[in-house]
Amino acid sequence: MILRLVAASLRRRGRQLALVALAVAVAAGSVAALAGFSLRVSRAGLEEELAAFGPNLVVRPQVGGPAALAGEELARVAALPGVRSAEGVAAAGGGLARIEVRADRGRLEAVARAIEARVAGAEARPLGRVSEAERDLVRRLTLILAAACLVTVLLALVSVAASTAAIVEERRVEVGLMLALGYSGRRVGAFLAAELLAAALVAGLVGEVAGELAAGRLAHGVLDLAASGIDPSWAWAAAPAAALAVVGAAMTFALARVGRVEPARVLRGE
Amino acid sequence: MPFLEIDRLSRRFGDVLALDGVKLAAERGEWLAVTGPSGSGKTTLLNLLAGLDRPTSGAVRVGGEEVTALGRRELARYRQRRIGLIFQQFHLMPYLTAAENVMLAQYVHSVADRAEAEAALARVGLAERLDHLPSQLSGGEQQRVCIARALINQPPLVLADEPTGNLDAENEAVVVDLLAGLRDAGHTVVLVTHSAALAARADREVRLDHGRLVSRPAAAAGGLRGETERGAAGPRIVAQGAGAGR
Numbered sequence: 001m002i003l004r005l006v007a008a009s010l011r012r013r014g015r016q017l018a019l020v021a022l023a024v025a026v027a028a029g030s031v032a033a034l035a036g037f038s039l040r041v042s043r044a045g046l047e048e049e050l051a052a053f054g055p056n057l058v059v060r061p062q063v064g065g066p067a068a069l070a071g072e073e074l075a076r077v078a079a080l081p082g083v084r085s086a087e088g089v090a091a092a093g094g095g096l097a098r099i100e101v102r103a104d105r106g107r108l109e110a111v112a113r114a115i116e117a118r119v120a121g122a123e124a125r126p127l128g129r130v131s132e133a134e135r136d137l138v139r140r141l142t143l144i145l146a147a148a149c150l151v152t153v154l155l156a157l158v159s160v161a162a163s164t165a166a167i168v169e170e171r172r173v174e175v176g177l178m179l180a181l182g183y184s185g186r187r188v189g190a191f192l193a194a195e196l197l198a199a200a201l202v203a204g205l206v207g208e209v210a211g212e213l214a215a216g217r218l219a220h221g222v223l224d225l226a227a228s229g230i231d232p233s234w235a236w237a238a239a240p241a242a243a244l245a246v247v248g249a250a251m252t253f254a255l256a257r258v259g260r261v262e263p264a265r266v267l268r269g270e
Numbered sequence: 271m272p273f274l275e276i277d278r279l280s281r282r283f284g285d286v287l288a289l290d291g292v293k294l295a296a297e298r299g300e301w302l303a304v305t306g307p308s309g310s311g312k313t314t315l316l317n318l319l320a321g322l323d324r325p326t327s328g329a330v331r332v333g334g335e336e337v338t339a340l341g342r343r344e345l346a347r348y349r350q351r352r353i354g355l356i357f358q359q360f361h362l363m364p365y366l367t368a369a370e371n372v373m374l375a376q377y378v379h380s381v382a383d384r385a386e387a388e389a390a391l392a393r394v395g396l397a398e399r400l401d402h403l404p405s406q407l408s409g410g411e412q413q414r415v416c417i418a419r420a421l422i423n424q425p426p427l428v429l430a431d432e433p434t435g436n437l438d439a440e441n442e443a444v445v446v447d448l449l450a451g452l453r454d455a456g457h458t459v460v461l462v463t464h465s466a467a468l469a470a471r472a473d474r475e476v477r478l479d480h481g482r483l484v485s486r487p488a489a490a491a492g493g494l495r496g497e498t499e500r501g502a503a504g505p506r507i508v509a510q511g512a513g514a515g516r
Contacts, residue, residue: 004366004370005363005366005374008365008366008370009365011365173361174363176361177361177363178374178378179322179346180320180322180349180355180361181349181350181355181374181375181378181419182346182347182348182349182350182351182353182375182378182379183346183378184342184343184346185342187378262322262323263322264317264320264322264323267322267357267359267361268313269359
């Protein structure tokens with residue numbers, strides 16, 4: 001019955017609820033974009049802590065040691081536990097000037113020590129792969145996205161709250177009638193919020209898809225990260241959570257407004 | 271103990287005393303008409319009986335339950351289970367069909383049962399109008415939907431506020447017959463009306479003026495049935511109802 005009521009009401013108030021859905025979709029989209037971008041940066045190892053200690057190891061000939069590394073050292077380093085890849089950079093006079101190693105972040109120090117133990121005269125030290133400029137770019141983009149999130153979520157809150165107020169005001173007689181029939185204020189508020197929830201679900205989904213695509217394009221365009229499509233991950237929860245938070249706040253507001261409706265006066269036309 | 275008992279009921283809105291110490295009683299299955307000029311407190315009385323408003327002083331008891339002492343949640347339950355409301359303006363949900371409007375009252379009470387709602391509409395002569403929206407119904411038909419909605423949960427107390435106020439003579443007659451049928455089916459009916467003709471169909475008529483019961487329309491058949499009490503020093507105007515009519 002409530003579903004029927006909500007569906008009928010949605011049809012009647014499509015335009016009004018479309019505006020609410022738009023505001024929620026923009027907010028959800030910006031939250032999804034922030035979450036998706038942050039996730040991609042994190043996966044690529046571009047976050048702040050990696051700027052200081054990246055996953056790459058550079059193995060150089062020690063001062064006073066051999067001028068170049070022998071080619072077979074490359075295979076030996078690549079076979080070490082925790083090493084994901086090892087790539088040699090050729091030296092001018094033959095042999096290898098250095099070996100660049102990618103390792104699991106958690107095992108970085110252990111791999112470095114293992115290389116020093118296995119390769120005579122070599123010094124292995126962790127290096128940040130990300131330049132200072134890239135790190136600043138990531139930080140600024142993250143800040144801009146976070147600010148956009150804050151603004152759009154606040155705007156969505158204001159617009160949803162205003163729409164809810166308008167809906168309750170416009171439907172005072174309906175609210176008064178339901179209260180007179182014996183519906184509790186909480187139940188009437190929930191009925192009104194169900195309409196908003198339906199709008200928010202659609203908006204959250206649209207926002208999620210748009211935000212994820214934007215995050216992928218941003219990561220690809222600015223940081224040259226490969227993933228530009230939709231990334232199924234925990235970030236998917238961000239936009240629906242934002243939409244629910246906005247609607248939850250509006251629901252609280254709706255309940256407060258419904259609580260102030262006096263059915264006796266409303267049904268008398270006052 | 272009478273089914274409906276109103277004990278020295280007063281309601282003040284700022285400086286205006288809308289109801290002034292009204293005492294009234296009605297038995298189960300009795301049709302009581304409350305008449306009086308505009309602003310005499312008729313609708314205020316009805317709202318207090320429905321638990322839609324709270325009195326400044328006094329008490330309302332329905333079936334032994336003191337309505338005026340109930341909390342918000344209990345009042346909602348009281349309206350679900352004991353009250354059927356009939357409005358002058360019908361107050362139907364404009365985007366729900368006739369059947370769905372009736373089911374709206376069912377849903378709050380228990381579960382929505384379309385067959386039952388259709389039967390209720392058939393009883394008020396709207397079997398062919400089940401899926402019509404209120405905008406597709408005449409005023410009389412809308413009022414009959416409103417009556418079907420009021421009756422769907424079989425409430426012991428039916429409160430009707432000017433139910434024929436917006437109807438032509440033909441539809442008024444239909445509604446009056448329906449109200450008489452309610453009384454015959456054992457519902458206690460309290461009807462607020464300006465219409466002397468409609469009030470004459472009730473078992474008993476009490477008249478309100480400036481918030482007080484002022485008249486004795488007919489000889490009482492069963493002792494004290496209605497009065498206005500203004501305290502020991504004030505005027506005491508007693509209105510006794512007639513038990514005739516059934």
